Amino acid sequence: MRVVVPYAASDPKTRLADALSPEERRAFADAMLEDVLAAVRATGREPEVLATAPVEADAPVVVDERPLTEAVNALLAGELAETATEGATDESVAVVMADLALATPEALARLFECEGDVVLAPGRGGGTNALVARHPDFRVDYHGTSYLDHRRAAREVGAAVSVVDSHRLATDVDERADLAEVLIHGSGASFEWLRGAGFELASDESRVGVVRE
């Protein structure tokens, strides 16, 4: 199984602009990528980064300037050269987003080992935060409510769908409120980066948010 981690190299995490400067957003995105790569590797698999421009990462990097959907579909169609050889013993492809700062080896193993032609890990708000594709005709479309679209797309090509029910994989870190999840459940480079940047948990009457010292 190829395990591919897409990474937007230019101006990442724009929706964190109310909490972080452009340089900080890049550094935090890099920390999250590092955590995701480490979690994949701890499952015994070798991750590859699929980046829109050359980046430094602790893994082989495939550069594809196209938007996410097109680049992933090229990969699913077998058009992108393979950079990792270990662990790629079949035709299946896993796509794990780079901002899953809460991803653990256990959560990713549930994804990778789940049976099904298409295995989906939904994100909060209807996205698809991670998936495994084992059907040659399945293609992605990350626009809109991609989780529902991917279920439909799988059905249309006759692929059996499984769903992984994971809070950790459902939590892509996009917005200020998501930073609280990293401080509550995280432990790796992203957690350390946020703490180093002065972020702490702050309670109000309802849900918990973050403050910066």
Place this chain on the structure above:
Amino acid sequence: MRVVVPYAASDPKTRLADALSPEERRAFADAMLEDVLAAVRATGREPEVLATAPVEADAPVVVDERPLTEAVNALLAGELAETATEGATDESVAVVMADLALATPEALARLFECEGDVVLAPGRGGGTNALVARHPDFRVDYHGTSYLDHRRAAREVGAAVSVVDSHRLATDVDERADLAEVLIHGSGASFEWLRGAGFELASDESRVGVVRE
């Protein structure tokens, strides 16, 4: 194992006031309770409702006017009479919130069957959406970041903690944005109620929300 579902009978779901009238909030809260009770029952266990006032529910109801933390702790201390006899073959107690509209028998079975003196299902934002207590000295405190507080409380009484990683159990339906999760992943009475009230998914540039027709 006793399985208790706390339910705030008066003015429920106040944070949905921007989306629903008081009568609608009550009806929607009742639909979510119905879904949770059905999901518990489908695991082969008999749920009880722990309500702040008498309510109609498809399960035995224990009335306790005290705030949530106090009422649950009275129950953990064995001070509240048992209403269900089936399935209550040991001293353990599960507490499952009534607004887990996405709870499935599979997700709840993972909680109930998980080993550990204290099993926690964290909610988004640091809450504790469901738990199993098998240690006689463990007590709850639902204020603030209760997930972290419960980990600490368990450690202090020498109870081994396990965590269930579930998006379905992490999704308590409190705010307008949470309604999208019900429309994406739900299938029971809450889903039908929302659809009947005219709610549909609506995409913007980032996450998916809801509109009302």
